[in-house]
Amino acid sequence: MFSLYISIFLIALDRTIIGPAIPAITNQFHSLDDVGWYGSAYMLTSCGFILLYGRIYTFFATKPVFLSGIVLFEIGSAICGAANSSLVLIIGRAVAGLGSSGVFTGAVLIMLKTVPLQKRPLLQGLFGACFGVASVTGPLLGGAFTGSSATWRWCFYINLPLGGLTIVVVMVLLKLDESHSRSKTWSETIKNLDPLGTILFLPSITCLLLALEWGASDYAWSDPRIITLLAIFAVLFVAFVAWQYFTRNTTATVPARVLLQRSVAFGGLSQFCVGATMLTVAMYIPLWFQAIQGINAMESGIRMIPLVLSVVVGSISSGGIVQRLGYYTPFMIAGSCLMAIGSGLITTWDMETRSGKWIGFQVIAGLGVGWTMQQPNLAIQVVLEKQDVPTGTALMSLCQTLGGAVFVAVGQNVFIDKFTTGLKNIPGIKPEHVITAGATNLKSAVPLQAQIMVLEVYNKSITKGPFFAALIVACIALPAAFGMEWRSVKDSQHPDEAPMVSVDAKRKAKSITVRMNALVERGSIPSQNSRITSSLSTSRLRSIYRTSGQFSQWMTASLNPDLRVELEQIDQGGKHVKPLGVTHHGS
Template sequence: MQSSYNITTSPASQHPIIDKEQPVNSETVCDSTPVKNNEPNREDLSCPQVPWVGSNGLDDTNREMEHEYITGFKLLIVMLAVTLVCFIMMLDMSIIVTAIPQITSDFHSLSDVGWYGSVYLLTNCTLQPLAGKVYSNFNTKYIFLIFLGVFELGSILCGAAQSSNMLIVGRAVAGLGGSGLANGALTVISASVPIYKRPAMMGVMMSVSQLGIVCGPLIGGALTQFASWRWCFYINLPIGGLSLIFLLLIKVPNSRSTAASISTLKMVSRKLDLIGFTLFAPFAIMLLLALEWGGSEYAWSSATVIGLFCGSGGALTVFAAWEYYVGDEAMIPFSMVKKRIVWSSCLVLAFASASMFILTYYLPIYFQAVKGVSPTLSGVYLLPGILPQMITAYISGVLVGKTGYYLPWIVTSTILMAIASGLLSTLALDTPTAKWVGYQILIGVGRGSGMQMPIIAIQNVLPAVQIPIGMSVVVFSQTLGGAVFLTVTQLIFNRSLISGLNQFAPTVDPQIVLSAGVTAIRKLVKIDEVPGVLKAFSWAINKDFYLAAGVSVVAFVLSWGMGWQSIKMKKVVGPGA
């Protein structure tokens, strides 16, 4: 094998020196001209933005920050704070579902129902890439607290709303704040601990935050019934306030070694790529509106929906051209997203998250509609999938930290998710408890073993200064994947339910069932028609779970692009990796 040497950095001179005592594999060093006289070749641009790798396996930026990593009780408090924030953010997305009927009664605003959820998603997705750019240029902790403050302000506006329009404004403000919370939490963790500790911590954080989706309808139903729907929003205040206090009391390292100094409006525009943001926003808004309105407000073949899709495609084309032109100052640098590991990881998480959202949203429908249990009990029935996910997320994270390799875990994860989704597609009226519990345990183990791995892969391949941007891109991919496939799933469900009703309950009007809601169907049809209606529901849900299995298979195929790399020895790779 060709001899090669480890390149380290002298703390005094910040010039690389050659350590001949610790050879490394020549394949880990990018192509460049040899180092002469202990000086790097500064003119070689074949590996832009790639840090020098030290003998301890850490890049130069991480070695500078290593002394700032927090441990012990301080780390526990920071983890608790960001996990609670992610929990209430996910809770806020689902808690409103059970409160909407009472809200529409109070405000006489049935026509505004769609906006209560969509306006949050619109502002949230639109600002996510810009949030990453902000994190990469300013103090990590204080930017996170600002986003949290905006989210809390939106919750206050929603809770105190005196009209439907005020509630919509509050949801929009909450979405703006939420756009920087998930990616901010990942950035805070990446700045607080070395990379080999991140898989376990991020896995636990993601698993606990997912409880927010599950608990949302339960908590929302209880608060609406026994207190007021306004507490569905006020509940965010004490939890978010506690997290804010925790973070104010502890020094959180920055995601970069030095904070940027942006003193002029012109420099702000250049550093944050505000032009790029103004081009990205129309793309995100038009795409999400098309998904929201298609099949509900307007037909999919209508000029409005087709126009929105075409407009979003045009805006995306212009945005991509601008980002390529701007280069490394872009909101989403082309040099970053063209790395195979980055785009593969984003796509894997988008498809894996789509599978997760499909099952999370439609398993409760199966339990409530087909099994006839209450919303509260349906939430309890989801625990067999959540608890194994939390346990497996921690175990897999620890093992990745010890072995260094994340690829086996994400491959195994997507395989288990595909198998479990396929098994769940066999659920019927008479499926015994042991089966649906076992299937959920399998899906929980699958999620827990790999959902955090795409994030770790991106953090491993990017320099520290680009990690906040990378986290925003991957969170946007996750959100967009969920939004797109939930829309597709709803379309499949509606059409399959109508087809199933025509087949199993031909005397029942499908429109009555579609407009009745999940819990009211037994009251609206004759007793002898109930079995056929329930069979139609089960049949339609099975079709959705076919889609969950399919996107899991796609995630499995894409996961191989994440690369066989170790987080214990960060390799120096070219820009195309």
């Protein structure tokens, strides 16, 4: 498991470690115009290929697919570290992002195949702790490498020995007993991977992220480039959704039975909110420290230790308690409340904020993130069939990654807009000159008599911009948590463990029902026994399926005529629910 934790740490670290290194990279390559691509290239391929990797895990063995993701990530890191131009660095970032898209899903699936469900919550909590620590310490390590003789290249080289250790451990020690349904031909295999879905999904997400990255910072929102990108995103995404609906019962990347499952839908929304809140807060708190309190990048990273530790404590403690109690939904609700409260309190920071407040508010927000982060991934393992877990896990990873990517861009745009507008109201200040100065050089970029006013504008732009955006999305996580089913990891009716009902037993029960109904119609059975049916009344169904956690699936099948097969399986006492005897109406 230690090697899996290393892989998760590296993937999360690579999202944020490059931030402090960008000034040094642009100075060396004279590539100021490429700054946006250093982060975007990684996020684009990471988000775009997550669902495809989930599909690959469904049809191929977990171990080689997981290793392929790590190898691609290592190749991308090596390209970045050895890059001799800005273009090569961008290509390396894209390759590393492609590899990262399959690592988290693979790590969860390896745990699923090696650890019993009842013992997974604590280990899942450690996954969350690694993600949280890496997201926050990334800027700190990036600043340390960039400011030392190691240079910015070690922001990428650090992945090589740690990733190599993971590869060796997985190859030598990991033994998985697994079987996958093999397609008869390669053409069938490719068809099952839904290539058209990927062709539609990847450019749609690319256009969305590019529009958010360039909007306001590089181009006005009314610029034809931004409008075109958003229009292409809308068209391709609608086409992707339509294609998924058309292939929902065959080769869809995200089958309807997965996407429309209640805990999957609300869990995905929760992951989007957690990813958005965590990454936005982690990116802009150091800037607030550097600009408002006048400290350097290293000290700002140290002052984020309360956030790091609280995320770790929250993830591990919630995992341990869920492992003991079984239920994960209460922690999602409590964590969402703390996350929203902490984010709201952070928006109150000003130039006079003391250490007690900035420490305490980070702790509250971090505990909320830690308690919430890994619960949807546990839910996936409880509510879905074994063969659907890779797709569900990939969907959760996509939502979390996409939430962070979208809201970091949103936060940047809101901040720049508010800061530029505020600077225009200060006489003798050129907004473009102040903005390009950076957080650490903010005071030196403005006249002494205007420093206080500029700092006040900067503080308001961060707290009412990115921090307020984080607050809004953190509040959305609460209704998502309330929407989750109350299921337990100790539930004996887990899909993998639920008793199966033989086809012969179903046929016999149906045959007996038909004969008894015929006797009733001929009058051979007294009328007070009425008609016998193998189906249940609506109230009885509602009671049974809500208890078993499958009521939402039954409702989905009822409302969707294309899922009648699933409905019939549920109504006839399929493998999700214990078989029920025939009932007499009026008895």
